[in-house]
Amino acid sequence: MNFSSCREKVAYQPILLGTFALLASGALAWVSQATGDAIIAAEASDLRSSLSDVLPQGFADNDLLGDTLTIDRDGQAVTIYRARQHGKVKGAVFKVAERGYAADIQLLMALDADGTTLGVRVLKHAETPGLGDKIDVAKSPWIEDFVGKSLGKPPPEQWAVKKDGGVFDQFAGATITPRAVVKAVKGGLAFFGAHREEILGEK
Amino acid sequence: MSDNLRRVIKDGLWDHNVVLSQMLALCPAMAVTTSGSNGLGMGLATTAVLVAANVLVSMIRHTVSSQVRIPVFVVLIATLVSVVDMAMNAWLHDLYKVLGLFIALIVVNCAILGRAEAFAVKSGVLAAAVDGLAMGLGFTGALTLIGLIRELLGAGTLFAQASNLLGPAFAFLEVKIPNYGGALLMILPPGAFAVLGFLLAGKRLLERSLQARAGRVAGAAAGVTA
Numbered sequence: 001m002n003f004s005s006c007r008e009k010v011a012y013q014p015i016l017l018g019t020f021a022l023l024a025s026g027a028l029a030w031v032s033q034a035t036g037d038a039i040i041a042a043e044a045s046d047l048r049s050s051l052s053d054v055l056p057q058g059f060a061d062n063d064l065l066g067d068t069l070t071i072d073r074d075g076q077a078v079t080i081y082r083a084r085q086h087g088k089v090k091g092a093v094f095k096v097a098e099r100g101y102a103a104d105i106q107l108l109m110a111l112d113a114d115g116t117t118l119g120v121r122v123l124k125h126a127e128t129p130g131l132g133d134k135i136d137v138a139k140s141p142w143i144e145d146f147v148g149k150s151l152g153k154p155p156p157e158q159w160a161v162k163k164d165g166g167v168f169d170q171f172a173g174a175t176i177t178p179r180a181v182v183k184a185v186k187g188g189l190a191f192f193g194a195h196r197e198e199i200l201g202e203k
Numbered sequence: 204m205s206d207n208l209r210r211v212i213k214d215g216l217w218d219h220n221v222v223l224s225q226m227l228a229l230c231p232a233m234a235v236t237t238s239g240s241n242g243l244g245m246g247l248a249t250t251a252v253l254v255a256a257n258v259l260v261s262m263i264r265h266t267v268s269s270q271v272r273i274p275v276f277v278v279l280i281a282t283l284v285s286v287v288d289m290a291m292n293a294w295l296h297d298l299y300k301v302l303g304l305f306i307a308l309i310v311v312n313c314a315i316l317g318r319a320e321a322f323a324v325k326s327g328v329l330a331a332a333v334d335g336l337a338m339g340l341g342f343t344g345a346l347t348l349i350g351l352i353r354e355l356l357g358a359g360t361l362f363a364q365a366s367n368l369l370g371p372a373f374a375f376l377e378v379k380i381p382n383y384g385g386a387l388l389m390i391l392p393p394g395a396f397a398v399l400g401f402l403l404a405g406k407r408l409l410e411r412s413l414q415a416r417a418g419r420v421a422g423a424a425a426g427v428t429a
Contacts, residue, residue, distance in 0.1 A: 013271045020275045024282040031286045038293035046296075126304065131237065131390065133304070138367055172387045 046123075047108075051081060051093055053137075054110035054119035061085055064093060071195050078191070080199055083110070089200045091118060092192065098184035101176045102126040105135065109146075109188050113200055116150040120185055125177075132177035142169060142178070151189045159186040208333050215337025221314045222345035222399075223406050228314035232346055233395035235305060239362045242350030245305040246343025250336065252287060252309050253318060256280050257335035260323040267324075276319045284310040301368050314342060345402075352398050357390035359383030 006012060044065070051064050060083035069080045083091040093110040103126040110118040120143050122135050134140035145168055151159075160166025161178050170178045192199065219225055222232045231249070236242040259279055267275050288306045291299040299306075309315070318338055323331040354360055359380040366374040388394050 007268045012268060016266070016268060017271050017274060020278050024278045027282055028285055031289050035289045035293035039289070042293065042296040046300075128234075128237075139364060173391050 050108050050121050050123060051110075053121050054093055054108055055083055055091065056118060059083055059085075059091060059118070069199060071198065073191055082199065082201075089113065092199050094188065094192075095123065096184045096188040096191070098180040098187070100125060100127050100180045101132050101174070102128070105177070105180055105184065107181065107184050107188075109185060111189070111192050114150070115189060115192055115196065116148060116153075117146045117185065117189070119144075120146045120181075122181075127177045128174065131171060131174040134171045134174070135177055135181050140171075142171070143181070145169070146185055149185075151186070151193060156186075208330065211330060211334050212337040215334060215339075216341045216344070219338075220341040220345060220406075221317075221338055222342060222349075223402060225314075225317070226403075227317050228312045228342065229399070231305075231308055231312055232342075232349060233392065233399060235308065236346050236350035236353060236395060237390050238354040238358070238360070238364070239347050239351035240365045240368050241305075242346035242348075243343065243365075244302050244368050245308070246339070246346045248287075248302050248305050249309050249312060249315070249342055250339025252280070252284055252312075253315050253339040253342075254332055254335035255283055255287075256315050257318055257323040257331040258328055259283070260319040261326055261328045261331035264324045272324065273316075273320070276316055280315050280319070281310050314338065349395065349398050349402065352402075353389045353394050355380075356386055357388070357394060358385045 048065060062082075062084040064081040064083055067082045067084065069082060070077050071080060072078075078094050081093040082089045083093065091110055091112045093108060095106055095108050097104045097106045099105075104124075105122060105127065106124040107120055108123050109120045112118055121137060122143065125133070125135065127133050127135065134142055137143050154167045158166045159168075159182060161168050161170040161175060161182055163170050163175055164179070166182065168178060168182050215221075217224075221227050222229065228249075231245055235245045256276075256279065260276060263275075263279075284306065287309075288303075291306065292303065318334060322334045326334065351361055354363065361378040362373075362376040363379070365376040366372075369376075386394075389398070
């Protein structure tokens with residue numbers, strides 16, 4: 001029996017399909033394994049450079065990645081990186097996330113000990129290229145608007161995009177994205193306020 | 204190079220251009236092309252996957268029976284896209300931060316399955332690779348063109364943020380028209396439909412006039428010899 005007649009047999013089809021599915025999952029598992037460490041390392045180095053992006057230069061004299069604290073926020077563990085000067089906690093950096101247009105937008109925000117924003121950066125997002133991706137500082141300086149803002153400044157009801165009566169610009173063609181970012185930052189400020197003593201080590 | 208391969212290249216770039224002639228892959232062609240750089244990035248990433256998919260499909264074409272070829276190709280392409288996604292994230296991390304948005308979208312690009320089905324499954328590895336490259340570059344050209352037109356009309360810039368994609372050496376590509384407010388409509392989805400429509404019409408007109416001229420030349424030549 002030659003190959004071409006065997007190829008027409010009914011049993012050949014599921015075996016072929018199964019073999020390919022198996023090969024594909026094998027290949028994916030292998031690549032995932034092979035790239036896992038490199039991806040983790042690349043993300044850690046991204047995190048280190050993001051940390052230095054959100055903090056003013058020379059703000060901290062410690063290694064933030066080695067000075068962390070984990071606080072539970074609505075059932076999810078939030079890692080807080082503490083910025084110290086001469087051993088005293090002067091600020092905190094942590095991640096917040098909010099559902100954007102396409103998927104969760106992950107942000108990194110830095111606050112000083114009084115709860116004033118020092119800087120915010122987008123870590124990961126899947127917003128529409130050309131519209132929602134202006135939250136990325138590489139595409140637009142919009143995210144710098146948060147610097148110097150705190151929960152009392154502007155007042156809570158103005159923590160919104162302009163369309164909703166707030167103080168923050170929305171983008172032409174994309175309101176959901178900046179709305180989500182504003183909400184995330186506001187939530188982060190409230191979270192810091194609720195855990196301030198714990199984070200600053202005053203408790 | 205044989206005439207056959209030359210034909211394949213011309214088909215990919217112009218005669219059977221994925222977007223402008225076959226009207227395939229219109230979803231990425233319209234969704235991503237809000238700027239020239241975005242179009243270029245999506246096009247190049249797609250080209251890479253297209254070449255790899257065509258080569259692999261061509262290599263397994265004798266093993267795969269026609270009854271189950273579609274699911275096999277789908278699995279193959281999805282795997283390929285995931286592998287490219289992970290490998291780029293791990294080893295070309297800076298580029299991934301720019302192109303990462305687009306990579307996952309490639310999996311829904313029907314042009315890749317289309318080329319596997321229409322060409323690679325019937326062709327040798329070399330021809331399939333050339334076809335993938337030519338189709339990919341034709342796709343890249345169309346996307347970049349749509350992106351540039353929309354960007355120019357919508358925001359008054361050309362190749363904005365090209366240096367993010369290609370490196371700082373390409374910052375000279377970035378052009379901004381001063382004092383132009385921009386027509387937002389062109390950045391929004393309707394702009395994509397409008398630009399694509401005009402491009403399709405323009406390509407038809409160009410082809411028709413080229414054909415008419417070729418007809419006249421041929422007629423004149425026939426007259427001379429007669």
